[in-house]
Amino acid sequence: MIIGHGGNIYKLAKDLGVTPAEITDMSSNLNPLGPPEGLMEHLASKLSTIVSLPEVDAGHIKGLLAGKYGISPSTILAGNGTTEFIYAIPRALGTKRALIVGPTYADYRDACEMYGAEADFLVSQKENAFCMDPKDIAEAADGYDTVFLCNPNNPTGTMVAAEEIKAMAESRPDIRFVIDESYLPFACDSYAESTARYGLENVVVLNSMSKVFRIPGLRVGFLIASDALIAEFSKYVLPWSVNAMAQAAVDFILSGGEAIDTFLKETRAYVKEEKDRFVAALEKMPGITPFGAETYFVICELAAPNTAAALWTALAEEAILIRDCTNFIGLEGEFVRFSLKDKETNTRLLALLEKHLR
Ligand SMILES: Cc1ncc(COP(=O)(O)O)c(C=O)c1O
Structure with missing residues (x-):
């Protein structure tokens, strides 16, 4: 089994001395609107x-x-x-x-x-x-x-x-x-x-x-x-x-019939709107280049002096887990992946990126 997956909230929680529920996991790709109601x-x-x-x-x-x-x-x-x-x-x-x-x-x-x-x-x-x-x-x-x-x-x-x-x-x-x-x-x-x-x-x-x-x-x-x-x-x-x-x-x-069809439609609409907003904000930031995506996770390249490891650590200290992509084979350079969540959390991440990126 590899140990390079995202989503290891248990380890970060232990390191920070908090509970896993206190970690904001933006490293694993899960629908922010899920699970379906009921x-x-x-x-x-x-x-x-x-x-x-x-x-x-x-x-x-x-x-x-x-x-x-x-x-x-x-x-x-x-x-x-x-x-x-x-x-x-x-x-x-x-x-x-x-x-x-x-x-x-x-x-x-x-x-x-x-x-x-x-x-x-x-x-x-x-x-x-x-x-x-x-x-x-x-x-x-x-x-x-x-x-x-x-x-x-x-x-x-x-x-x-x-x-x-x-x-x-x-x-x-x-x-x-x-x-x-x-x-x-x-x-x-x-x-x-x-x-x-x-x-x-x-x-x-x-x-x-x-x-x-x-x-x-x-x-x-x-x-x-x-x-x-x-x-x-x-x-x-x-x-x-x-x-x-x-x-x-x-x-x-x-x-689930119509209720689930609606859930899926709402998911797609939310993902599109929120991803476009997030990517547009990143495009104005120094030191980071987002790549447009069909999904709600967004891969970004960092420019020197920023590194994926340093950004990961800075956000981990704020109890936010992101994916350091440097262990993806074939991805040369400093890449991170953000899995979007609710608007408020995404906005908080944008503010923290403004603070930490140079
Ligand atoms: C592309 C891809 N396929 C498959 C999986 C495994 O998903 P599961 O076993 O939960 O269906 C993942 C999990 O992150 C994934 O990213």
Whole structure:
């Protein structure tokens, strides 16, 4: 397991001698508007379900998700967060050489490393605002059996349209493409605009419930792929890997009809407005360059004499946790990532950045 994830509020709280609840976590990418209204009460009413085994393959919630995408439940697996599937990929796909479109989430490489698969990076450049043409990915994939693409990407926030991913995958039927759509619901109607809707034979789509619905503690995510690939993944999925409370939460969310559709629309509207405001304020500040993003996390480059480590420390002393991005492979320079929260907290962060940046 790597130790480079964001969100380690427990360590910072211990160092500062405060409780984790007193830390403002702007390092992990969770929906500031979540969880959806009524979910907590629903879960409280479902506590008694923990005295029985949950449905072994989470079939009910898989059926609900299938309905949302308009696909067959047989093409879906439910697991203990998408993390369960990321670490199953090298075994299920028989990955020997993976190409990871970076800079990106570290676990794809860690999963390859864990199972002895070689992993190389195809790195996007800041001069192109970290955008990557899928045609270039298809071309660079010669000699690789698996390609990982996070869409929208963490930490750069860049996004590729589903039709372009479809064209890329169709141009390379010899390669398996893993498309991590964990952040797609922040950018668009992720059911209507997912790559999963094309039912491509060589594509695996990951869908996390943790981020947009803000239930990372429940650990639930989905994998969507062709029947043939599902058969391979099924060999590595543990029985009951989605616990009873997680299944109850997803049932509430995916049966939520209009209320949840409204929640998702409001999330997208809030994210856009708040991110635009935040980025506009940063653009006027010295020593920092924000990169436009399709998501509510914003990656920024710091200019000397500012460093990511110094800014991290200065904000940590104010009990604010941000992501120092210097350990992202392929990100050369001093980068930090801010995950936006409510307006008041974001405004406080802007004031602190004014104070600390030179
Ligand atoms: C891009 C990406 N994919 C997957 C995950 C894992 O999410 P989960 O296992 O909670 O679904 C994360 C978590 O930060 C992430 O950033």
